[in-house]
Amino acid sequence: QKEVEQDPGPLSVPEGAIVSLNCTYSNSAFQYFMWYRQYSRKGPELLMYTYSSGNKEDGRFTAQVDKSSKYISLFIRDSQPSDSATYLCAMSSGSARQLTFGSGTQLTVLP
């Protein structure tokens, strides 16, 4: 079993929909949680960064962390065709010097 599980999709939604992307993890030591967006032929770009449990909002994006369930989510409101990309979750513990990535979810927002 992988440390971080992420549904690879693909996920297609109409423009304006609310998108929910999720990751589950098994390592209870994870404390730092990130979401990256990767456009085709580009590197991953940091979208959201959160520490421990709770919510964080940035524009149309909301990141949620539920450490008790070992579950993190990224919500995209009013999705746009420009949001079409692969979304990768990543996380780290307080002692590890590296990030553990999910395998990414491919999202397409249809105009």
Add this chain to the structure above:
Amino acid sequence: DTAVSQTPKYLVTQMGNDKSIKCEQNLGHDTMYWYKQDSKKFLKIMFSYNNKELIINETVPNRFSPKSPDKAHLNLHINSLELGDSAVYFCASSRGGASGQPQHFGDGTRLSIL
């Protein structure tokens, strides 16, 4: 003003050749990384350097050798290239050597072995 830049962007070469990929970051970060991304988009850490010191060395064939001449540069040399080395290689950097720091990625080097 590219923060993390890699060269070359594309590399097409024959099996058995030796090649190098270069990475530079202008973010003032102390830690740099090499990742391999396969066709299924899974990012696998290969190496990490903090202030020119190797701190992560995952199970990678010893045909791969990283070198960090200074904390702004991290290169990857690959000997005797094999078909299975075809992938996208990403360089990344982060602040300090502490855990939990977000990493900033370059746009990758697409390596194709013929």
